[in-house]
Amino acid sequence: MPDTRWRGFIKEYSGSTMMQCKIHDKINYEEIQGTIKAQSEFVLSAIRKVIQKRIYKGLDIAKRGGHDYEFDEIPGLL
Numbered sequence: 629m630p631d632t633r634w635r636g637f638i639k640e641y642s643g644s645t646m647m648q649c650k651i652h653d654k655i656n657y658e659e660i661q662g663t664i665k666a667q668s669e670f671v672l673s674a675i676r677k678v679i680q681k682r683i684y685k686g687l688d689i690a691k692r693g694g695h696d697y698e699f700d701e702i703p704g705l706l
Contacts, residue, residue, distance in 0.1 A: 629648050638646070684703040699705055
């Protein structure tokens with residue numbers, strides 16, 4: 629903001645820095661907390677849907693006598 633808009637209206641102190649915050653007319657700042665919460669819940673819900681499709685049964689190491697699995701034997705790894 630040009631200093632001509634505020635100089636003389638706002639007290640200046642030596643060593644201080646004037647700062648500003650831009651306000652957007654399309655954002656309802658009174659509802660911003662609820663908006664962010666709704667967006668967060670939407671994203672987490674979408675992530676959960678993807679994760680549920682990729683859950684595989686665990687490997688039974690004891691059944692194999694402690695032997696390692698080959699990469700192509702591990703579901704979902706490839």
